[in-house]
Amino acid sequence: MAKNYNALADDIVKGLGGADNITKIFHCATRVRTQLLSMDRADLDALKRNPDILGVVESAGGVQVVVGNDVAKVYDIIINKFNIKENKAESEKLNAPAGDKTEKQGILSMFLNVLSAIIGPAIPLIMCSGLISAILVIMTKLGLSTEGTTYTIIKMFGNAALYFLPVFLAYTSAKKFGCDIMMSVFFGVVFISPTLIGFTSLGTPVHLFGLPVKAVDYSSTVIPVIFTIWVFKYVERFVEKIVPSAIKFVFKPLLCVIIMMPVMLCVTGPVGSYLGDALLAVMGAVNSAAPWATVLVIGSLAPLLVLTGMHLALIPLVMTMFSTVGYDNMLFTAFIGMNFSQFGVALACLFKTKNKNLRTLASSCAITSFLAGVTEPTLYGICVRMKRPLIATWIACVANAVFCAIFSVKVFNFGAPSFFTMPIFMNPDGSMNNFYFAVAAVVITIAVSFAATWILGFDDSVYGEETAAS
The missing domain is CATH 1.20.1310 (5 helical Cullin repeat like)
Known part of the structure; x- marks a missing residue:
């Protein structure tokens, strides 16, 4: 029997406490992922009893409803039918009191929820590029010359998603943290600038106004750009308050870039890079001692x-x-x-x-x-x-x-x-x-x-x- 997607969408919204209780909503391959104003208004038991819902997972401040392969259809109905809009002020107000269920889930749960929202949308494209690279290996075994332009072009597509990963994650981070998308993407582009990458081959210290800049290739990295956009969220709020409305169109992005220039190159980027290096060092040590x-x-x-x-x-x-x-x-x-x-x-x-x-x-x-x-x-x-x-x-x-x-x-x-x-x-x-x-x-x-x-x-x-x- 075919699913009634309209009825399922109604049941999901009702189980989540109504459309006005949903502040954020998106979906992955199988789940409708939401953030709620108040967990107390949600009826998770009703959702779990629904035969068309495969599972219900509580996340930090929200609920993930496992629908299955038809999730996109259900999501589209929810968005179009209920016209759900984010209510940040109410969300902050209702999630602030001590003892709220979101606080009980802890920092780890919140971190995983943020990581999922940021990395999740980019994963299908990264997998696509990875599969292209894998298929290229097969094509070379079947006789494709590695010296020709066909090989070079296919390889370019196979490497693109990972190489430009900071740009993709800058975009998804901006959406998650609620900051300016175009400026965030701009910072992601700077991270993979040929000039910045070129510093890695200089062999001499790099400085910005006397501050040390770590010469590192940020392509394919994850932590530096996410950390940078998270900090940018607060920089943008600060600039929003101090720049007069009459000149905000030009001077808001200018001041944001001036502030973020040393921040991202001397603080957030290097710190994120050092964290990645530390993780890799631990992983390398384990693989060397016991690769199994x-x-x-x-x-x-x-x-x-x-x-x-x-x-x-x-x-x-x-x-x-x-x-x-x-x-x-x-x-x-x-x-x-x-x-x-x-x-x-x-x-x-x-x-x-x-x-x-x-x-x-x-x-x-x-x-x-x-x-x-x-x-x-x-x-x-x-x-x-x-x-x-x-x-x-x-x-x-x-x-x-x-x-x-x-x-x-x-x-x-x-x-x-x-x-x-x-x-x-x-x-x-x-x-x-x-x-x-x-x-x-x-x-x-x-x-x-x-x-x-x-x-x-x-x-x-x-x-x-x-x-x-x-």
């Missing part, structure tokens, strides 16, 4: 990381690894287990259950996780609801982590593991061993998750029909 440890730990914790959104905190480190050592041997390698286990779980449910609702859901989830690496529909719609498939997921993730740790499987281009993104495991040097090991890891993950789900069984009565598998 990171994938084993992250793989074993993968279901928990996704459920809590903590995997997003690892994205900056992964970006740094791609731009320095050229590969990732922890996050995306571990997520072979997470992504393909959801295919195995959904497939086992599809074959074992007699519940029509679960069978319909499982077929959709299996296709989504296998072809696109999108796990939320299976994770929230099946694993969390029936519990035992979540145990099967964890078993498969551990099995994959052990295998990848033993055979040192690596990912050479940014991308979530799926059928269509398997070229990301191809080594640019032309060797195929890493790719073969990755394929073996996929097969092991699917087999283990399918078998574990089948053996552990599940109670499918939660899907509204009497017939249940055991």
